[in-house]
Amino acid sequence: MKAIDSSDLVRLAAEVKSLIRDGVYSLYTVQHPSAAFLLVTSQDDAYLLASDGEVVDGASGASEVQVEQAVCFADPPARDSLHVNWI
Amino acid sequence: MHQINDGNTLWVFACCSQEPRHLYDIVFAVDVLRQRGVLDEHILCFVDHRRQAVHLQPYGIDNVYHVSQLVDVMSHVKPHSYVVVTVTGHGQVMGLGGEAWPLVRPAELVAAIRSVPGITLGVVMLTQCFGGIFHLLDAASIPPLVLLGATNLNPSLSISIQLRQPLLQTNGAGGLSGWAANVFMADFFEWLRSPMDIDGDGNATLLDAYRAAGVRSNERLRKIKAGYFMQARTLASALEQASRESKPEIVRQAIEKQLQDTLEILHTHQEPWILHANLARQLQF
Numbered sequence: 378m379k380a381i382d383s384s385d386l387v388r389l390a391a392e393v394k395s396l397i398r399d400g401v402y403s404l405y406t407v408q409h410p411s412a413a414f415l416l417v418t419s420q421d422d423a424y425l426l427a428s429d430g431e432v433v434d435g436a437s438g439a440s441e442v443q444v445e446q447a448v449c450f451a452d453p454p455a456r457d458s459l460h461v462n463w464i
Numbered sequence: 465m466h467q468i469n470d471g472n473t474l475w476v477f478a479c480c481s482q483e484p485r486h487l488y489d490i491v492f493a494v495d496v497l498r499q500r501g502v503l504d505e506h507i508l509c510f511v512d513h514r515r516q517a518v519h520l521q522p523y524g525i526d527n528v529y530h531v532s533q534l535v536d537v538m539s540h541v542k543p544h545s546y547v548v549v550t551v552t553g554h555g556q557v558m559g560l561g562g563e564a565w566p567l568v569r570p571a572e573l574v575a576a577i578r579s580v581p582g583i584t585l586g587v588v589m590l591t592q593c594f595g596g597i598f599h600l601l602d603a604a605s606i607p608p609l610v611l612l613g614a615t616n617l618n619p620s621l622s623i624s625i626q627l628r629q630p631l632l633q634t635n636g637a638g639g640l641s642g643w644a645a646n647v648f649m650a651d652f653f654e655w656l657r658s659p660m661d662i663d664g665d666g667n668a669t670l671l672d673a674y675r676a677a678g679v680r681s682n683e684r685l686r687k688i689k690a691g692y693f694m695q696a697r698t699l700a701s702a703l704e705q706a707s708r709e710s711k712p713e714i715v716r717q718a719i720e721k722q723l724q725d726t727l728e729i730l731h732t733h734q735e736p737w738i739l740h741a742n743l744a745r746q747l748q749f
Contacts, residue, residue: 378522378639380630390711392702392718399624399644400485401721405518416714420482424714432714447484447518449640453626 379406380451389430393418398450405444415442465667466546466585466747470501474544474580478510480531480560480567480592481553485622487511487519488643489552489591489650494525495631496653508541510534511553512567522633523640531560531567535576543582546747548589549573552646555592555620570598574609583607585747587670591649593619596737603740610747612674612738614648614681619732623647623684647684648736652677659749670744678736685734692730699723 383394393416396402403417404426412425412433423440424432475497477490494507509528513519520528529537551560551573561567568576577586586609590598596616603609614620622644630641655676659668662675703719705711738744 378519378633378637380638380641390715390718392722393714396718396721398642399622400488401483401644402718403482403484403515405515417482418714418717422717432712444515444518447515447522449643451630451638451641454624454642 379446379448381448382452383450384452385428386426386430389426394450395454397448398454404448406446406448407442407444409442412442414448415439415444468546468548468747468749470503471506472544473502473506473546473548474541475502475507476510476538476547476549476577477508478531478534478549478551478560478568478573479553480512480556480562482513483554484513484519485644486553486646487513487516488640489646491520491523491525491631491640492645492650493550493653494523496657499657505542506544508537510537512561522635523631524634534568535572535579538576539579539581541580544580545582545584546586547577547580547583548587549577550589550591550649550652551595552591552649555590555594555597557594557597559597560592570601573598574601577609578605578607585609585743587744587747588612589649589652590614591620591646591652595620599737599739601739603743608740608743610670610738610740610744612670612736612744614646614677614736615734616737618734619728621647621685621729621732621734623688625650647681648677648734651680651684654680656749665745667748669749670747671738671741673749674736674738674744681736682734689730692726696723696726696730699726 397404405415407415413428414426416424425439427433479486510531512531558566559569588611591614595613625645626642630638633639655673661668662672699722706716
């Protein structure tokens with residue numbers, strides 16, 4: 378697991394970072410010619426991100442990219458949050 | 465009395481979810497068990513997350529099966545006197561798994577626990593949504609079971625927590641430091657880290673763990689909910705603005721998800737329950 382500061386992803390919206398931090402969304406490092414991360418937001422939706430968090434490809438098939446490590450944020454959150462445990 | 469110790473108990477985790485936060489619930493719980501001296505050979509995980517290995521293996525959690533294997537694997541483990549099963553992840557009306565594709569029905573889970581070789585007593589802690597569908601099962605047949613739930617026929621709740629120190633990975637690097645933790649489960653394992661006699665009978669028992677986890681989790685929820693009414697309004701405005709300004713879909717999805725969870729949480733009450741309380745009073749940690 379790779380721990381990074383959320384501020385490294387300067388082009389990624391705070392709302393998305395919040396859901397990554399909570400483990401609702403999944404962020405992975407990938408070996409890809411034009412992307413550094415894979416962001417999985419649901420069973421059907423995934424995005425390839427550049428190293429600064431910019432979305433480089435939201436096309437179908439992104440979810441099939443081979444992932445390397447899960448990513449978590451080392452810096453503390455700005456506020457508390459809650460989630461329900463059903464789909 | 466029954467006494468849980470480092471070597472006589474099989475600790476089982478079951479989780480149906482594609483969200484890593486539920487795997488992190490397991491990572492946290494396993495860390496507590498290891499601090500108590502429980503060896504990994506006494507810990508089993510059943511999950512359906514398609515990328516579970518990249519989340520669990522950095523913490524040395526390798527004894528992992530798919531949830532669909534639970535019934536078969538449980539009957540072939542090494543003998544244990546006690547079995548403690550913790551269910552996290554997403555709950556459904558039919559059991560564990562999807563509503564249309566239940567992987568393990570409540571009766572199947574109970575039968576699987578009773579099939580563990582050498583078992584004299586089993587505990588099932590249901591922290592997923594709608595855990596009450598496991599309530600009122602036959603807990604008295606031999607071997608007897610204690611079942612407890614984070615909530616009954618409502619959704620259960622997770623809360624964003626931040627650890628004082630990140631959990632260490634097996635390579636020595638710092639890892640998980642915060643996630644949206646299943647609040648009842650987190651407070652149960654916090655109690656387990658330092659078991660405390662709540663009811664004053666002189667023993668730290670499963671009944672004390674149930675009481676502590678129930679009160680502490682509800683207290684956390686009550687405190688955090690206070691700000692949620694205003695947050696719902698803020699998120700609703702943000703969503704309108706995002707639509708008006710044609711912000712990217714990824715941003716609108718994230719705001720909508722947060723707003724949806726906020727609204728549901730404002731109307732959800734988590735009420736813990738326990739079945740076979742007399743037996744829980746006899747189970748010491």
